[in-house]
Amino acid sequence: MEQHVRVLQSSPLSMQDSLRPHLRAILDTFEAVPDNFEITFEEPDRPEHGDLATNTALRLASVLGDNPRSIAERLAERLSERVDPSRIRSVEVAGPGFINFRFAQDYLFDGLADLLAEGDAFGQTDVGAGQTALVEYVSANPTGPLNVGHGRNAVLGDTLATLLDWTGYDVTREYYYNDAGRQMRVLARSVRARYKALAGAAGTTTMTLDDGTTVEVPEGFPEDGYLGQYIIDIARDLSDEHGDALLDTEDLTPFRTAAEEAIFAEIEATLRRLNIEMDGFANEQALHDDGTVQEVLDGLTDAGLTYEKDGALWLKTTAFGKEDDTVLVKQSGEPTYRTPDIAYHTTKFERGYDLMIDVFGADHHAAYPDVLNALGALGYDQERVDVVLYQFVTLVRGDEPVKMSTRRANYVTLDDLIDEVGADVTRFFFLMRSPDTHLNFDLELAEEESEKNPVFYLQYAHARICSVLDKAEEVGFSHDDDADLSLLTHADEIALIKELLRFPQELQNAADARAPHFVPNYLRDVATAFSQFYDNCRIIGEEDALASARMRLALAAKTVLKNGLTVLGIDAPRQM
RNA sequence: GCGCUCGUAGCUCAGUCGGACAGAGCAUCGGUUUCCGGUACCGAAGGCCGGGGGUUCGAAUCCUCCCGAGCGCACCA
Numbered sequence: 001m002e003q004h005v006r007v008l009q010s011s012p013l014s015m016q017d018s019l020r021p022h023l024r025a026i027l028d029t030f031e032a033v034p035d036n037f038e039i040t041f042e043e044p045d046r047p048e049h050g051d052l053a054t055n056t057a058l059r060l061a062s063v064l065g066d067n068p069r070s071i072a073e074r075l076a077e078r079l080s081e082r083v084d085p086s087r088i089r090s091v092e093v094a095g096p097g098f099i100n101f102r103f104a105q106d107y108l109f110d111g112l113a114d115l116l117a118e119g120d121a122f123g124q125t126d127v128g129a130g131q132t133a134l135v136e137y138v139s140a141n142p143t144g145p146l147n148v149g150h151g152r153n154a155v156l157g158d159t160l161a162t163l164l165d166w167t168g169y170d171v172t173r174e175y176y177y178n179d180a181g182r183q184m185r186v187l188a189r190s191v192r193a194r195y196k197a198l199a200g201a202a203g204t205t206t207m208t209l210d211d212g213t214t215v216e217v218p219e220g221f222p223e224d225g226y227l228g229q230y231i232i233d234i235a236r237d238l239s240d241e242h243g244d245a246l247l248d249t250e251d252l253t254p255f256r257t258a259a260e261e262a263i264f265a266e267i268e269a270t271l272r273r274l275n276i277e278m279d280g281f282a283n284e285q286a287l288h289d290d291g292t293v294q295e296v297l298d299g300l301t302d303a304g305l306t307y308e309k310d311g312a313l314w315l316k317t318t319a320f321g322k323e324d325d326t327v328l329v330k331q332s333g334e335p336t337y338r339t340p341d342i343a344y345h346t347t348k349f350e351r352g353y354d355l356m357i358d359v360f361g362a363d364h365h366a367a368y369p370d371v372l373n374a375l376g377a378l379g380y381d382q383e384r385v386d387v388v389l390y391q392f393v394t395l396v397r398g399d400e401p402v403k404m405s406t407r408r409a410n411y412v413t414l415d416d417l418i419d420e421v422g423a424d425v426t427r428f429f430f431l432m433r434s435p436d437t438h439l440n441f442d443l444e445l446a447e448e449e450s451e452k453n454p455v456f457y458l459q460y461a462h463a464r465i466c467s468v469l470d471k472a473e474e475v476g477f478s479h480d481d482d483a484d485l486s487l488l489t490h491a492d493e494i495a496l497i498k499e500l501l502r503f504p505q506e507l508q509n510a511a512d513a514r515a516p517h518f519v520p521n522y523l524r525d526v527a528t529a530f531s532q533f534y535d536n537c538r539i540i541g542e543e544d545a546l547a548s549a550r551m552r553l554a555l556a557a558k559t560v561l562k563n564g565l566t567v568l569g570i571d572a573p574r575q576m
Numbered sequence: 577g578c579g580c581u582c583g584u585a586g587c588u589c590a591g592u593c594g595g596a597c598a599g600a601g602c603a604u605c606g607g608u609u610u611c612c613g614g615u616a617c618c619g620a621a622g623g624c625c626g627g628g629g630g631u632u633c634g635a636a637u638c639c640u641c642c643c644g645a646g647c648g649c650a651c652c653a
Contacts, residue, residue, distance in 0.1 A: 095596040330651035
């Protein structure tokens with residue numbers, strides 16, 4: 001905890017924490033104020049409203065039956081007597097009854113010194129210390145290359161994991177896939193048909209797709225088989241390795257295994273390009289093999305939540321408020337995807353995670369409540385599972401939507417996207433919007449390496465600071481850590497310091513709200529504040545003491561940009 | 577029909593405990609450089625926050641009804 005206090009010492013969060021007890025003590029002297037009255041602070045939008053504000057008086061008006069302005073006056077007067085003048089410069093009543101606080105400059109300089117001392121670790125907090133978190137993401141079944149939607153999932157999940165890591169959690173990144181169901185069977189049959197065709201053991205036939213067009217496929221190719229070129233490549237590899245030896249085998253296993261391995265290798269390679277490395281993989285088959293799936297079925301049955309009908313086993317989801325019950329085990333004896341999914345989640349609980357986050361596409365929204373409710377029925381605390389849903393991605397090029405057909409596998413793959421715009425831009429564009437909004441990914445804008453492209457604005461600011469610091473050192477200036485930071489009194493210097501000190505809180509908010517997009521938005525503000533400072537405050541040419549102090553401030557800005565981009569998984573280049 | 581997400585400037589979007597005159601980027605128009613990276617900075621213009629009703633001292637934010645968009649509503653995942 002000592003670490004936590006030290007890290008946050010300079011941020012507005014700790015200022016709130018230090019002001020709150022004072023205000024609480026004052027409120028305690030008012031009979032009518034309930035003990036559980038919540039004291040809240042906000043960071044005002046406008047500088048003339050100070051650095052921190054509270055609406056306490058406004059909210060007490062009805063409770064006390066007095067006008068908010070006069071309540072505020074009384075509170076402010078007593079607060080002024082209590083606060084530490086080395087941290088708070090002024091306490092004022094403003095507007096309808098807000099109490100505005102202004103930070104003392106020494107408080108800012110101390111914060112800046114702390115920031116510089118922490119360096120690469122600045123921004124880390126330990127509010128999650130001692131807690132473990134599992135983030136499940138990507139979780140695409142290995143039936144083909146990752147698409148653009150998987151990309152949003154992957155980048156969101158990865159960044160959420162990093163955010164939790166930076167806020168103190170012990171984080172595990174996990175990828176779950178279904179390797180036991182129908183999809184993998186269709187995949188194996190698709191490969192087998194291609195393999196037979198390559199060996200000359202199958203003729204060709206035509207198949208009509210949903211859009212009315214026809215394609216040539218081998219005889220025996222599944223109705224809903226996978227049409228991509230990668231299937232043929234896998235078949236060819238099998239043919240090279242085994243010759244005709246697999247022609248007569250009825251067992252799909254060699255085809256399935258070969259496909260799974262080949263496709264997984266591709267998926268992992270794609271993820272690696274995006275700086276994504278999973279800690280572990282979990283698969284459905286293992287849950288069947290070790291009996292977890294059966295335990296779940298037994299548990300739900302013991303809870304009285306299942307029944308048999310039409311040869312299938314049903315889950316009474318109506319008991320959770322749904323319109324219809326849903327099938328757990330099909331007539332065929334095979335479970336639906338839901339059942340192993342519940343089983344998988346029980347393994348997360350059994351492994352003892354305090355927090356479990358699932359990243360799912362919007363198309364899952366109807367399904368996950370069943371999983372959560374089933375977990376609740378099995379005695380697990382569903383509050384510990386948090387589902388982050390993201391809306392779909394549309395690729396556009398200027399005004400033109402990019403047409404895609406999943407069926408034909410002629411969609412733009414995630415690899416194609418990375419080839420076209422690069423990993424940094426890919427990550428940034430997926431992260432800069434709220435998961436809740438439908439994402440328009442503009443390839444034209446993404447490819448533009450100019451000021452129009454927000455990721456370059458941040459990278460440019462970082463590169464520029466590196467360049468300026470190098471130049472200043474070349475001509476004989478230095479930024480010792482004993483520089484006198486109190487020389488930084490220009491309005492743009494103060495504004496930049498305040499912006500930089502918000503970083504730990506900003507990461508905290510992003511982690512708490514599961515909202516990675518807070519970070520790109522914040523970093524843009526940092527880059528803007530730096531640019532304004534840079535425009536109005538020279539370094540080279542100033543007297544040594546001031547130049548040193550400004551170099552320290554530039555270094556601090558560089559640190560925040562670098563750390564922020566690191567959290568986003570994006571490179572912070574020294575030059576563009 | 578039901579459910580989820582969304583509807584904010586010309587475009588793409590912030591605004592996540594309801595707060596003080598609604599923000600950013602791009603696009604448009606205008607300005608800034610003897611000087612550290614102008615891929616920058618400053619300014620202007622641009623909004624009945626989809627619409628109606630309600631709660632509140634106060635609503636883009638909460639409730640309700642309507643309109644519109646996307647996604648779901650499988651013994652597919």
